[in-house]
Amino acid sequence: MVALHQGQISVESQPEEGTRFVVxxxxCQPEVMVSPPPVFVYEEEVLPHELIPAAGTDFRILIVEDDKDVQQYLQQLLSSYALTVAEHGLQALVLLQDQTFDLVLTDVMMPEMNGIELCKKIRQSPKLAYLPxxxxxxxSTVVEELEGLSMGADEYIAKPFKPxxxxxxxxGLLQARTRLKEYYHRQILLQPSEVxxxxxxxxxxxxxxxxxxxxLMDGDFSVQDLLDAMSMSQSVFYRRMKSITGQSVIEFIRDVRMKRAAQLLATSSYRISEIAYMVGVEDPKNFRKSFQRVYQMSPSDYVRQHREGSFTSSDDTP
Structure with a gap:
Protein backbone atom coordinates (compact mmCIF):
# COMPACT_ATOMS: atom_id res chain seq x y z
CA MET A 1 0.00 0.00 0.00
CA VAL A 2 2.86 2.37 0.87
CA ALA A 3 4.59 1.53 -2.40
CA LEU A 4 1.43 2.27 -4.39
CA HIS A 5 1.47 5.78 -2.93
CA GLN A 6 5.18 6.18 -3.76
CA GLY A 7 6.09 6.21 -0.08
CA GLN A 8 8.79 4.67 2.06
CA ILE A 9 8.72 2.49 5.17
CA SER A 10 11.52 1.85 7.66
CA VAL A 11 11.94 -0.11 10.89
CA GLU A 12 13.86 0.87 14.00
CA SER A 13 14.29 -1.82 16.62
CA GLN A 14 16.31 -1.98 19.85
CA PRO A 15 16.58 -5.08 22.01
CA GLU A 16 14.39 -4.88 25.03
CA GLU A 17 13.26 -1.32 23.97
CA GLY A 18 10.76 -2.10 21.27
CA THR A 19 10.27 -1.59 17.56
CA ARG A 20 9.21 1.55 15.64
CA PHE A 21 7.84 1.51 12.11
CA VAL A 22 8.19 4.79 10.17
CA VAL A 23 5.98 5.37 7.12
CA CYS A 28 0.00 16.18 -2.07
CA GLN A 29 -1.67 19.46 -3.00
CA PRO A 30 -5.19 19.85 -1.66
CA GLU A 31 -7.74 18.32 -4.02
CA VAL A 32 -9.40 20.89 -6.25
CA MET A 33 -13.16 20.53 -6.48
CA VAL A 34 -14.31 21.20 -10.02
CA SER A 35 -17.94 22.09 -10.55
CA PRO A 36 -19.65 20.35 -13.45
CA PRO A 37 -20.51 22.58 -16.40
CA PRO A 38 -23.90 24.20 -16.11
CA VAL A 39 -26.72 22.24 -17.64
CA PHE A 40 -28.59 24.00 -20.46
CA VAL A 41 -31.92 24.32 -18.70
CA TYR A 42 -34.80 26.56 -19.67
CA GLU A 43 -37.51 27.79 -17.44
CA GLU A 44 -40.87 26.18 -18.13
CA GLU A 45 -43.39 28.89 -18.87
CA VAL A 46 -46.90 29.00 -20.24
CA LEU A 47 -46.73 30.42 -23.74
CA PRO A 48 -49.28 32.94 -24.98
CA HIS A 49 -51.65 31.20 -27.39
CA GLU A 50 -50.93 33.62 -30.21
CA LEU A 51 -47.22 32.80 -30.15
CA ILE A 52 -47.67 29.06 -30.63
CA PRO A 53 -47.10 28.19 -34.31
CA ALA A 54 -50.19 26.85 -36.02
CA ALA A 55 -50.19 23.12 -36.66
CA GLY A 56 -49.31 22.09 -40.18
CA THR A 57 -47.37 25.26 -40.97
CA ASP A 58 -45.42 25.21 -44.22
CA PHE A 59 -42.53 27.24 -42.80
CA ARG A 60 -39.20 25.40 -42.95
CA ILE A 61 -36.51 26.21 -40.37
CA LEU A 62 -32.88 25.07 -40.47
CA ILE A 63 -31.48 24.64 -36.94
CA VAL A 64 -27.67 24.81 -36.78
CA GLU A 65 -26.53 23.61 -33.34
CA ASP A 66 -23.86 21.18 -32.16
CA ASP A 67 -25.18 20.62 -28.61
CA LYS A 68 -27.51 17.60 -28.57
CA ASP A 69 -29.49 18.85 -25.56
CA VAL A 70 -30.12 22.21 -27.22
CA GLN A 71 -31.05 20.47 -30.47
CA GLN A 72 -33.64 18.38 -28.66
CA TYR A 73 -35.05 21.37 -26.79
CA LEU A 74 -35.40 23.47 -29.95
CA GLN A 75 -37.02 20.60 -31.83
CA GLN A 76 -39.61 20.28 -29.07
CA LEU A 77 -40.21 24.02 -28.82
CA LEU A 78 -40.54 24.47 -32.60
CA SER A 79 -42.24 21.16 -33.35
CA SER A 80 -45.05 22.86 -35.29
CA TYR A 81 -42.56 23.96 -37.93
CA ALA A 82 -40.87 21.76 -40.52
CA LEU A 83 -37.38 21.36 -39.03
CA THR A 84 -34.00 20.23 -40.33
CA VAL A 85 -30.91 20.05 -38.08
CA ALA A 86 -27.25 20.66 -38.96
CA GLU A 87 -24.43 20.34 -36.42
CA HIS A 88 -22.16 23.07 -37.79
CA GLY A 89 -21.92 25.72 -40.47
CA LEU A 90 -20.35 23.58 -43.19
CA GLN A 91 -23.11 21.00 -42.89
CA ALA A 92 -25.68 23.80 -42.98
CA LEU A 93 -24.26 25.20 -46.23
CA VAL A 94 -24.56 21.79 -47.89
CA LEU A 95 -28.21 21.56 -46.84
CA LEU A 96 -28.88 25.11 -48.03
CA GLN A 97 -27.60 24.24 -51.49
CA ASP A 98 -29.92 21.25 -51.81
CA GLN A 99 -33.03 22.48 -49.99
CA THR A 100 -34.90 25.73 -49.44
CA PHE A 101 -35.72 27.12 -46.01
CA ASP A 102 -37.69 30.08 -44.70
CA LEU A 103 -35.33 30.83 -41.79
CA VAL A 104 -31.97 29.80 -40.30
CA LEU A 105 -31.66 29.48 -36.51
CA THR A 106 -27.99 29.08 -35.62
CA ASP A 107 -25.66 28.86 -32.64
CA VAL A 108 -22.48 30.95 -32.74
CA MET A 109 -19.80 28.71 -31.19
CA MET A 110 -19.57 25.50 -33.26
CA PRO A 111 -16.84 23.29 -34.76
CA GLU A 112 -15.92 23.30 -38.46
CA MET A 113 -17.65 26.63 -39.13
CA ASN A 114 -19.13 28.95 -36.51
CA GLY A 115 -22.37 30.89 -36.76
CA ILE A 116 -20.70 34.21 -37.60
CA GLU A 117 -18.92 32.70 -40.60
CA LEU A 118 -22.10 30.88 -41.66
CA CYS A 119 -24.04 34.14 -41.55
CA LYS A 120 -21.36 35.82 -43.66
CA LYS A 121 -21.45 33.03 -46.26
CA ILE A 122 -25.25 33.19 -46.50
CA ARG A 123 -25.27 36.95 -46.99
CA GLN A 124 -22.59 36.69 -49.69
CA SER A 125 -24.60 34.17 -51.71
CA PRO A 126 -27.10 35.66 -54.20
CA LYS A 127 -29.20 32.50 -53.91
CA LEU A 128 -29.31 32.54 -50.08
CA ALA A 129 -29.03 36.20 -49.09
CA TYR A 130 -32.80 36.56 -48.71
CA LEU A 131 -32.94 34.14 -45.75
CA PRO A 132 -33.76 35.54 -42.29
CA SER A 140 -23.89 38.14 -25.11
CA THR A 141 -21.59 41.15 -24.84
CA VAL A 142 -22.44 44.23 -26.85
CA VAL A 143 -19.34 43.81 -29.01
CA GLU A 144 -20.24 40.21 -29.85
CA GLU A 145 -23.84 41.11 -30.59
CA LEU A 146 -22.72 43.90 -32.91
CA GLU A 147 -20.41 41.44 -34.68
CA GLY A 148 -23.32 39.10 -35.35
CA LEU A 149 -25.61 41.86 -36.53
CA SER A 150 -22.89 43.36 -38.72
CA MET A 151 -22.59 40.02 -40.52
CA GLY A 152 -26.28 40.23 -41.42
CA ALA A 153 -28.10 38.44 -38.61
CA ASP A 154 -31.70 39.62 -38.21
CA GLU A 155 -31.89 38.71 -34.52
CA TYR A 156 -29.26 37.98 -31.83
CA ILE A 157 -30.64 36.17 -28.77
CA ALA A 158 -28.60 35.31 -25.66
CA LYS A 159 -28.76 31.90 -23.97
CA PRO A 160 -30.51 30.93 -21.84
CA PHE A 161 -33.55 32.54 -23.39
CA LYS A 162 -37.23 32.69 -22.58
CA PRO A 163 -39.13 30.46 -25.01
CA GLY A 172 -42.19 38.19 -36.61
CA LEU A 173 -39.66 37.21 -39.26
CA LEU A 174 -41.83 34.45 -40.71
CA GLN A 175 -44.95 36.60 -40.80
CA ALA A 176 -42.99 39.05 -42.92
CA ARG A 177 -42.75 36.24 -45.49
CA THR A 178 -46.52 35.79 -45.28
CA ARG A 179 -47.08 39.51 -45.82
CA LEU A 180 -44.81 39.32 -48.85
CA LYS A 181 -47.04 36.64 -50.36
CA GLU A 182 -50.13 38.75 -49.67
CA TYR A 183 -48.45 41.77 -51.21
CA TYR A 184 -47.63 39.73 -54.30
CA HIS A 185 -51.25 38.69 -54.72
CA ARG A 186 -52.49 42.27 -54.28
CA GLN A 187 -50.03 44.20 -56.43
CA ILE A 188 -47.45 42.29 -58.40
CA LEU A 189 -49.91 41.44 -61.16
CA LEU A 190 -50.62 45.12 -61.74
CA GLN A 191 -47.32 46.95 -61.19
CA PRO A 192 -44.44 44.47 -60.95
CA SER A 193 -41.79 47.13 -61.39
CA GLU A 194 -43.06 49.07 -58.36
CA VAL A 195 -43.20 46.27 -55.80
CA LEU A 216 -44.17 36.44 -73.85
CA MET A 217 -45.00 35.61 -77.46
CA ASP A 218 -43.33 32.22 -77.19
CA GLY A 219 -46.17 29.87 -76.30
CA ASP A 220 -43.67 27.04 -75.85
CA PHE A 221 -41.66 28.86 -73.18
CA SER A 222 -41.55 26.35 -70.32
CA VAL A 223 -40.62 26.04 -66.67
CA GLN A 224 -37.36 24.39 -67.70
CA ASP A 225 -36.55 27.34 -69.96
CA LEU A 226 -37.01 29.67 -66.99
CA LEU A 227 -34.85 27.46 -64.73
CA ASP A 228 -32.07 27.44 -67.33
CA ALA A 229 -32.20 31.22 -67.68
CA MET A 230 -32.12 31.67 -63.89
CA SER A 231 -29.21 29.19 -63.53
CA MET A 232 -30.87 27.54 -60.55
CA SER A 233 -31.72 23.95 -59.70
CA GLN A 234 -35.35 22.93 -59.91
CA SER A 235 -35.75 22.20 -56.19
CA VAL A 236 -34.16 25.45 -55.01
CA PHE A 237 -36.05 27.59 -57.54
CA TYR A 238 -39.39 25.91 -56.82
CA ARG A 239 -39.08 26.33 -53.06
CA ARG A 240 -37.90 29.92 -53.25
CA MET A 241 -40.68 30.88 -55.63
CA LYS A 242 -43.17 29.19 -53.33
CA SER A 243 -41.78 30.93 -50.25
CA ILE A 244 -42.03 34.39 -51.85
CA THR A 245 -45.26 34.15 -53.86
CA GLY A 246 -47.05 31.12 -52.45
CA GLN A 247 -47.41 29.84 -56.01
CA SER A 248 -45.88 27.22 -58.25
CA VAL A 249 -43.58 28.19 -61.11
CA ILE A 250 -46.29 27.35 -63.66
CA GLU A 251 -48.70 29.69 -61.86
CA PHE A 252 -46.03 32.40 -61.76
CA ILE A 253 -45.46 32.23 -65.53
CA ARG A 254 -49.23 32.29 -66.08
CA ASP A 255 -49.58 35.34 -63.81
CA VAL A 256 -46.90 37.28 -65.67
CA ARG A 257 -48.62 36.52 -68.98
CA MET A 258 -52.02 37.54 -67.61
CA LYS A 259 -50.61 40.68 -66.01
CA ARG A 260 -49.31 41.84 -69.37
CA ALA A 261 -52.61 40.86 -70.98
CA ALA A 262 -54.50 42.97 -68.43
CA GLN A 263 -52.32 45.98 -69.23
CA LEU A 264 -52.97 45.55 -72.96
CA LEU A 265 -56.70 45.06 -72.42
CA ALA A 266 -56.90 48.30 -70.45
CA THR A 267 -54.64 50.53 -72.56
CA SER A 268 -54.68 49.29 -76.16
CA SER A 269 -57.21 48.84 -78.94
CA TYR A 270 -56.21 45.26 -79.75
CA ARG A 271 -58.90 42.62 -79.85
CA ILE A 272 -58.93 39.98 -77.13
CA SER A 273 -57.82 37.20 -79.48
CA GLU A 274 -54.88 39.33 -80.61
CA ILE A 275 -53.85 40.06 -77.04
CA ALA A 276 -54.05 36.37 -76.19
CA TYR A 277 -51.61 35.63 -79.01
CA MET A 278 -49.33 38.48 -77.90
CA VAL A 279 -48.90 36.90 -74.46
CA GLY A 280 -48.22 33.42 -75.81
CA VAL A 281 -51.69 31.86 -75.54
CA GLU A 282 -52.96 30.70 -78.92
CA ASP A 283 -56.25 29.18 -77.77
CA PRO A 284 -58.79 31.93 -76.85
CA LYS A 285 -60.65 29.53 -74.57
CA ASN A 286 -57.51 28.78 -72.57
CA PHE A 287 -56.77 32.49 -72.42
CA ARG A 288 -60.21 33.30 -71.01
CA LYS A 289 -59.92 30.49 -68.48
CA SER A 290 -56.49 31.62 -67.27
CA PHE A 291 -57.50 35.28 -67.14
CA GLN A 292 -60.65 34.45 -65.19
CA ARG A 293 -58.62 32.45 -62.66
CA VAL A 294 -56.25 35.35 -62.00
CA TYR A 295 -58.59 38.35 -62.15
CA GLN A 296 -61.93 36.75 -61.23
CA MET A 297 -63.57 38.20 -64.33
CA SER A 298 -63.60 37.52 -68.06
CA PRO A 299 -61.36 39.50 -70.44
CA SER A 300 -64.42 41.20 -71.94
CA ASP A 301 -65.63 42.31 -68.50
CA TYR A 302 -62.14 43.61 -67.75
CA VAL A 303 -62.21 45.64 -70.97
CA ARG A 304 -65.58 47.16 -70.09
CA GLN A 305 -64.34 48.16 -66.63
CA HIS A 306 -60.89 49.47 -67.53
CA ARG A 307 -60.74 50.59 -71.17
CA GLU A 308 -61.92 54.11 -71.83
CA GLY A 309 -64.65 54.35 -74.44
CA SER A 310 -64.92 50.58 -74.61
CA PHE A 311 -67.83 48.83 -76.28
CA THR A 312 -69.03 45.27 -76.03
CA SER A 313 -68.04 44.87 -79.68
CA SER A 314 -64.38 45.27 -78.72
CA ASP A 315 -64.46 41.65 -77.57
CA ASP A 316 -64.25 38.74 -79.99
CA THR A 317 -66.43 36.52 -77.82
CA PRO A 318 -68.96 37.08 -75.07
Missing part, protein backbone atom coordinates in the same frame (compact mmCIF):
# COMPACT_ATOMS: atom_id res chain seq x y z
CA UNK A 24 6.75 8.38 4.88
CA UNK A 25 4.25 9.44 2.19
CA UNK A 26 4.73 12.31 -0.29
CA UNK A 27 2.78 15.47 0.49
CA UNK A 133 -31.08 34.52 -39.75
CA UNK A 134 -31.50 34.27 -35.97
CA UNK A 135 -28.42 33.70 -33.79
CA UNK A 136 -28.52 31.96 -30.41
CA UNK A 137 -25.42 32.36 -28.27
CA UNK A 138 -23.99 32.39 -24.77
CA UNK A 139 -21.70 35.20 -25.96
CA UNK A 164 -41.83 33.03 -25.71
CA UNK A 165 -39.17 35.57 -26.70
CA UNK A 166 -37.65 33.21 -29.25
CA UNK A 167 -41.08 32.27 -30.61
CA UNK A 168 -42.06 35.93 -30.92
CA UNK A 169 -38.87 36.79 -32.82
CA UNK A 170 -39.26 33.84 -35.19
CA UNK A 171 -42.95 34.58 -35.69
CA UNK A 196 -41.41 47.27 -52.59
CA UNK A 197 -39.99 44.13 -50.98
CA UNK A 198 -36.61 43.05 -49.53
CA UNK A 199 -33.85 43.62 -52.09
CA UNK A 200 -32.85 39.97 -52.53
CA UNK A 201 -36.46 38.89 -53.08
CA UNK A 202 -37.13 41.85 -55.34
CA UNK A 203 -34.10 41.09 -57.51
CA UNK A 204 -35.10 37.43 -57.73
CA UNK A 205 -38.68 38.22 -58.76
CA UNK A 206 -37.73 40.99 -61.16
CA UNK A 207 -35.22 38.76 -62.92
CA UNK A 208 -37.75 35.94 -63.23
CA UNK A 209 -40.46 38.31 -64.50
CA UNK A 210 -38.08 39.93 -66.97
CA UNK A 211 -37.15 36.55 -68.42
CA UNK A 212 -40.81 35.54 -68.82
CA UNK A 213 -41.72 38.91 -70.34
CA UNK A 214 -38.86 38.60 -72.83
CA UNK A 215 -40.51 35.39 -74.07
Missing amino acids: ALPL IVMLTAR QVLLARLD IIPNADKEFLEKAMRIVEDH
Whole structure:
Protein backbone atom coordinates (compact mmCIF):
# COMPACT_ATOMS: atom_id res chain seq x y z
CA MET A 1 0.00 0.00 0.00
CA VAL A 2 2.86 2.37 0.87
CA ALA A 3 4.59 1.53 -2.40
CA LEU A 4 1.43 2.27 -4.39
CA HIS A 5 1.47 5.78 -2.93
CA GLN A 6 5.18 6.18 -3.76
CA GLY A 7 6.09 6.21 -0.08
CA GLN A 8 8.79 4.67 2.06
CA ILE A 9 8.72 2.49 5.17
CA SER A 10 11.52 1.85 7.66
CA VAL A 11 11.94 -0.11 10.89
CA GLU A 12 13.86 0.87 14.00
CA SER A 13 14.29 -1.82 16.62
CA GLN A 14 16.31 -1.98 19.85
CA PRO A 15 16.58 -5.08 22.01
CA GLU A 16 14.39 -4.88 25.03
CA GLU A 17 13.26 -1.32 23.97
CA GLY A 18 10.76 -2.10 21.27
CA THR A 19 10.27 -1.59 17.56
CA ARG A 20 9.21 1.55 15.64
CA PHE A 21 7.84 1.51 12.11
CA VAL A 22 8.19 4.79 10.17
CA VAL A 23 5.98 5.37 7.12
CA ALA A 24 6.75 8.38 4.88
CA LEU A 25 4.25 9.44 2.19
CA PRO A 26 4.73 12.31 -0.29
CA LEU A 27 2.78 15.47 0.49
CA CYS A 28 0.00 16.18 -2.07
CA GLN A 29 -1.67 19.46 -3.00
CA PRO A 30 -5.19 19.85 -1.66
CA GLU A 31 -7.74 18.32 -4.02
CA VAL A 32 -9.40 20.89 -6.25
CA MET A 33 -13.16 20.53 -6.48
CA VAL A 34 -14.31 21.20 -10.02
CA SER A 35 -17.94 22.09 -10.55
CA PRO A 36 -19.65 20.35 -13.45
CA PRO A 37 -20.51 22.58 -16.40
CA PRO A 38 -23.90 24.20 -16.11
CA VAL A 39 -26.72 22.24 -17.64
CA PHE A 40 -28.59 24.00 -20.46
CA VAL A 41 -31.92 24.32 -18.70
CA TYR A 42 -34.80 26.56 -19.67
CA GLU A 43 -37.51 27.79 -17.44
CA GLU A 44 -40.87 26.18 -18.13
CA GLU A 45 -43.39 28.89 -18.87
CA VAL A 46 -46.90 29.00 -20.24
CA LEU A 47 -46.73 30.42 -23.74
CA PRO A 48 -49.28 32.94 -24.98
CA HIS A 49 -51.65 31.20 -27.39
CA GLU A 50 -50.93 33.62 -30.21
CA LEU A 51 -47.22 32.80 -30.15
CA ILE A 52 -47.67 29.06 -30.63
CA PRO A 53 -47.10 28.19 -34.31
CA ALA A 54 -50.19 26.85 -36.02
CA ALA A 55 -50.19 23.12 -36.66
CA GLY A 56 -49.31 22.09 -40.18
CA THR A 57 -47.37 25.26 -40.97
CA ASP A 58 -45.42 25.21 -44.22
CA PHE A 59 -42.53 27.24 -42.80
CA ARG A 60 -39.20 25.40 -42.95
CA ILE A 61 -36.51 26.21 -40.37
CA LEU A 62 -32.88 25.07 -40.47
CA ILE A 63 -31.48 24.64 -36.94
CA VAL A 64 -27.67 24.81 -36.78
CA GLU A 65 -26.53 23.61 -33.34
CA ASP A 66 -23.86 21.18 -32.16
CA ASP A 67 -25.18 20.62 -28.61
CA LYS A 68 -27.51 17.60 -28.57
CA ASP A 69 -29.49 18.85 -25.56
CA VAL A 70 -30.12 22.21 -27.22
CA GLN A 71 -31.05 20.47 -30.47
CA GLN A 72 -33.64 18.38 -28.66
CA TYR A 73 -35.05 21.37 -26.79
CA LEU A 74 -35.40 23.47 -29.95
CA GLN A 75 -37.02 20.60 -31.83
CA GLN A 76 -39.61 20.28 -29.07
CA LEU A 77 -40.21 24.02 -28.82
CA LEU A 78 -40.54 24.47 -32.60
CA SER A 79 -42.24 21.16 -33.35
CA SER A 80 -45.05 22.86 -35.29
CA TYR A 81 -42.56 23.96 -37.93
CA ALA A 82 -40.87 21.76 -40.52
CA LEU A 83 -37.38 21.36 -39.03
CA THR A 84 -34.00 20.23 -40.33
CA VAL A 85 -30.91 20.05 -38.08
CA ALA A 86 -27.25 20.66 -38.96
CA GLU A 87 -24.43 20.34 -36.42
CA HIS A 88 -22.16 23.07 -37.79
CA GLY A 89 -21.92 25.72 -40.47
CA LEU A 90 -20.35 23.58 -43.19
CA GLN A 91 -23.11 21.00 -42.89
CA ALA A 92 -25.68 23.80 -42.98
CA LEU A 93 -24.26 25.20 -46.23
CA VAL A 94 -24.56 21.79 -47.89
CA LEU A 95 -28.21 21.56 -46.84
CA LEU A 96 -28.88 25.11 -48.03
CA GLN A 97 -27.60 24.24 -51.49
CA ASP A 98 -29.92 21.25 -51.81
CA GLN A 99 -33.03 22.48 -49.99
CA THR A 100 -34.90 25.73 -49.44
CA PHE A 101 -35.72 27.12 -46.01
CA ASP A 102 -37.69 30.08 -44.70
CA LEU A 103 -35.33 30.83 -41.79
CA VAL A 104 -31.97 29.80 -40.30
CA LEU A 105 -31.66 29.48 -36.51
CA THR A 106 -27.99 29.08 -35.62
CA ASP A 107 -25.66 28.86 -32.64
CA VAL A 108 -22.48 30.95 -32.74
CA MET A 109 -19.80 28.71 -31.19
CA MET A 110 -19.57 25.50 -33.26
CA PRO A 111 -16.84 23.29 -34.76
CA GLU A 112 -15.92 23.30 -38.46
CA MET A 113 -17.65 26.63 -39.13
CA ASN A 114 -19.13 28.95 -36.51
CA GLY A 115 -22.37 30.89 -36.76
CA ILE A 116 -20.70 34.21 -37.60
CA GLU A 117 -18.92 32.70 -40.60
CA LEU A 118 -22.10 30.88 -41.66
CA CYS A 119 -24.04 34.14 -41.55
CA LYS A 120 -21.36 35.82 -43.66
CA LYS A 121 -21.45 33.03 -46.26
CA ILE A 122 -25.25 33.19 -46.50
CA ARG A 123 -25.27 36.95 -46.99
CA GLN A 124 -22.59 36.69 -49.69
CA SER A 125 -24.60 34.17 -51.71
CA PRO A 126 -27.10 35.66 -54.20
CA LYS A 127 -29.20 32.50 -53.91
CA LEU A 128 -29.31 32.54 -50.08
CA ALA A 129 -29.03 36.20 -49.09
CA TYR A 130 -32.80 36.56 -48.71
CA LEU A 131 -32.94 34.14 -45.75
CA PRO A 132 -33.76 35.54 -42.29
CA ILE A 133 -31.08 34.52 -39.75
CA VAL A 134 -31.50 34.27 -35.97
CA MET A 135 -28.42 33.70 -33.79
CA LEU A 136 -28.52 31.96 -30.41
CA THR A 137 -25.42 32.36 -28.27
CA ALA A 138 -23.99 32.39 -24.77
CA ARG A 139 -21.70 35.20 -25.96
CA SER A 140 -23.89 38.14 -25.11
CA THR A 141 -21.59 41.15 -24.84
CA VAL A 142 -22.44 44.23 -26.85
CA VAL A 143 -19.34 43.81 -29.01
CA GLU A 144 -20.24 40.21 -29.85
CA GLU A 145 -23.84 41.11 -30.59
CA LEU A 146 -22.72 43.90 -32.91
CA GLU A 147 -20.41 41.44 -34.68
CA GLY A 148 -23.32 39.10 -35.35
CA LEU A 149 -25.61 41.86 -36.53
CA SER A 150 -22.89 43.36 -38.72
CA MET A 151 -22.59 40.02 -40.52
CA GLY A 152 -26.28 40.23 -41.42
CA ALA A 153 -28.10 38.44 -38.61
CA ASP A 154 -31.70 39.62 -38.21
CA GLU A 155 -31.89 38.71 -34.52
CA TYR A 156 -29.26 37.98 -31.83
CA ILE A 157 -30.64 36.17 -28.77
CA ALA A 158 -28.60 35.31 -25.66
CA LYS A 159 -28.76 31.90 -23.97
CA PRO A 160 -30.51 30.93 -21.84
CA PHE A 161 -33.55 32.54 -23.39
CA LYS A 162 -37.23 32.69 -22.58
CA PRO A 163 -39.13 30.46 -25.01
CA GLN A 164 -41.83 33.03 -25.71
CA VAL A 165 -39.17 35.57 -26.70
CA LEU A 166 -37.65 33.21 -29.25
CA LEU A 167 -41.08 32.27 -30.61
CA ALA A 168 -42.06 35.93 -30.92
CA ARG A 169 -38.87 36.79 -32.82
CA LEU A 170 -39.26 33.84 -35.19
CA ASP A 171 -42.95 34.58 -35.69
CA GLY A 172 -42.19 38.19 -36.61
CA LEU A 173 -39.66 37.21 -39.26
CA LEU A 174 -41.83 34.45 -40.71
CA GLN A 175 -44.95 36.60 -40.80
CA ALA A 176 -42.99 39.05 -42.92
CA ARG A 177 -42.75 36.24 -45.49
CA THR A 178 -46.52 35.79 -45.28
CA ARG A 179 -47.08 39.51 -45.82
CA LEU A 180 -44.81 39.32 -48.85
CA LYS A 181 -47.04 36.64 -50.36
CA GLU A 182 -50.13 38.75 -49.67
CA TYR A 183 -48.45 41.77 -51.21
CA TYR A 184 -47.63 39.73 -54.30
CA HIS A 185 -51.25 38.69 -54.72
CA ARG A 186 -52.49 42.27 -54.28
CA GLN A 187 -50.03 44.20 -56.43
CA ILE A 188 -47.45 42.29 -58.40
CA LEU A 189 -49.91 41.44 -61.16
CA LEU A 190 -50.62 45.12 -61.74
CA GLN A 191 -47.32 46.95 -61.19
CA PRO A 192 -44.44 44.47 -60.95
CA SER A 193 -41.79 47.13 -61.39
CA GLU A 194 -43.06 49.07 -58.36
CA VAL A 195 -43.20 46.27 -55.80
CA ILE A 196 -41.41 47.27 -52.59
CA ILE A 197 -39.99 44.13 -50.98
CA PRO A 198 -36.61 43.05 -49.53
CA ASN A 199 -33.85 43.62 -52.09
CA ALA A 200 -32.85 39.97 -52.53
CA ASP A 201 -36.46 38.89 -53.08
CA LYS A 202 -37.13 41.85 -55.34
CA GLU A 203 -34.10 41.09 -57.51
CA PHE A 204 -35.10 37.43 -57.73
CA LEU A 205 -38.68 38.22 -58.76
CA GLU A 206 -37.73 40.99 -61.16
CA LYS A 207 -35.22 38.76 -62.92
CA ALA A 208 -37.75 35.94 -63.23
CA MET A 209 -40.46 38.31 -64.50
CA ARG A 210 -38.08 39.93 -66.97
CA ILE A 211 -37.15 36.55 -68.42
CA VAL A 212 -40.81 35.54 -68.82
CA GLU A 213 -41.72 38.91 -70.34
CA ASP A 214 -38.86 38.60 -72.83
CA HIS A 215 -40.51 35.39 -74.07
CA LEU A 216 -44.17 36.44 -73.85
CA MET A 217 -45.00 35.61 -77.46
CA ASP A 218 -43.33 32.22 -77.19
CA GLY A 219 -46.17 29.87 -76.30
CA ASP A 220 -43.67 27.04 -75.85
CA PHE A 221 -41.66 28.86 -73.18
CA SER A 222 -41.55 26.35 -70.32
CA VAL A 223 -40.62 26.04 -66.67
CA GLN A 224 -37.36 24.39 -67.70
CA ASP A 225 -36.55 27.34 -69.96
CA LEU A 226 -37.01 29.67 -66.99
CA LEU A 227 -34.85 27.46 -64.73
CA ASP A 228 -32.07 27.44 -67.33
CA ALA A 229 -32.20 31.22 -67.68
CA MET A 230 -32.12 31.67 -63.89
CA SER A 231 -29.21 29.19 -63.53
CA MET A 232 -30.87 27.54 -60.55
CA SER A 233 -31.72 23.95 -59.70
CA GLN A 234 -35.35 22.93 -59.91
CA SER A 235 -35.75 22.20 -56.19
CA VAL A 236 -34.16 25.45 -55.01
CA PHE A 237 -36.05 27.59 -57.54
CA TYR A 238 -39.39 25.91 -56.82
CA ARG A 239 -39.08 26.33 -53.06
CA ARG A 240 -37.90 29.92 -53.25
CA MET A 241 -40.68 30.88 -55.63
CA LYS A 242 -43.17 29.19 -53.33
CA SER A 243 -41.78 30.93 -50.25
CA ILE A 244 -42.03 34.39 -51.85
CA THR A 245 -45.26 34.15 -53.86
CA GLY A 246 -47.05 31.12 -52.45
CA GLN A 247 -47.41 29.84 -56.01
CA SER A 248 -45.88 27.22 -58.25
CA VAL A 249 -43.58 28.19 -61.11
CA ILE A 250 -46.29 27.35 -63.66
CA GLU A 251 -48.70 29.69 -61.86
CA PHE A 252 -46.03 32.40 -61.76
CA ILE A 253 -45.46 32.23 -65.53
CA ARG A 254 -49.23 32.29 -66.08
CA ASP A 255 -49.58 35.34 -63.81
CA VAL A 256 -46.90 37.28 -65.67
CA ARG A 257 -48.62 36.52 -68.98
CA MET A 258 -52.02 37.54 -67.61
CA LYS A 259 -50.61 40.68 -66.01
CA ARG A 260 -49.31 41.84 -69.37
CA ALA A 261 -52.61 40.86 -70.98
CA ALA A 262 -54.50 42.97 -68.43
CA GLN A 263 -52.32 45.98 -69.23
CA LEU A 264 -52.97 45.55 -72.96
CA LEU A 265 -56.70 45.06 -72.42
CA ALA A 266 -56.90 48.30 -70.45
CA THR A 267 -54.64 50.53 -72.56
CA SER A 268 -54.68 49.29 -76.16
CA SER A 269 -57.21 48.84 -78.94
CA TYR A 270 -56.21 45.26 -79.75
CA ARG A 271 -58.90 42.62 -79.85
CA ILE A 272 -58.93 39.98 -77.13
CA SER A 273 -57.82 37.20 -79.48
CA GLU A 274 -54.88 39.33 -80.61
CA ILE A 275 -53.85 40.06 -77.04
CA ALA A 276 -54.05 36.37 -76.19
CA TYR A 277 -51.61 35.63 -79.01
CA MET A 278 -49.33 38.48 -77.90
CA VAL A 279 -48.90 36.90 -74.46
CA GLY A 280 -48.22 33.42 -75.81
CA VAL A 281 -51.69 31.86 -75.54
CA GLU A 282 -52.96 30.70 -78.92
CA ASP A 283 -56.25 29.18 -77.77
CA PRO A 284 -58.79 31.93 -76.85
CA LYS A 285 -60.65 29.53 -74.57
CA ASN A 286 -57.51 28.78 -72.57
CA PHE A 287 -56.77 32.49 -72.42
CA ARG A 288 -60.21 33.30 -71.01
CA LYS A 289 -59.92 30.49 -68.48
CA SER A 290 -56.49 31.62 -67.27
CA PHE A 291 -57.50 35.28 -67.14
CA GLN A 292 -60.65 34.45 -65.19
CA ARG A 293 -58.62 32.45 -62.66
CA VAL A 294 -56.25 35.35 -62.00
CA TYR A 295 -58.59 38.35 -62.15
CA GLN A 296 -61.93 36.75 -61.23
CA MET A 297 -63.57 38.20 -64.33
CA SER A 298 -63.60 37.52 -68.06
CA PRO A 299 -61.36 39.50 -70.44
CA SER A 300 -64.42 41.20 -71.94
CA ASP A 301 -65.63 42.31 -68.50
CA TYR A 302 -62.14 43.61 -67.75
CA VAL A 303 -62.21 45.64 -70.97
CA ARG A 304 -65.58 47.16 -70.09
CA GLN A 305 -64.34 48.16 -66.63
CA HIS A 306 -60.89 49.47 -67.53
CA ARG A 307 -60.74 50.59 -71.17
CA GLU A 308 -61.92 54.11 -71.83
CA GLY A 309 -64.65 54.35 -74.44
CA SER A 310 -64.92 50.58 -74.61
CA PHE A 311 -67.83 48.83 -76.28
CA THR A 312 -69.03 45.27 -76.03
CA SER A 313 -68.04 44.87 -79.68
CA SER A 314 -64.38 45.27 -78.72
CA ASP A 315 -64.46 41.65 -77.57
CA ASP A 316 -64.25 38.74 -79.99
CA THR A 317 -66.43 36.52 -77.82
CA PRO A 318 -68.96 37.08 -75.07
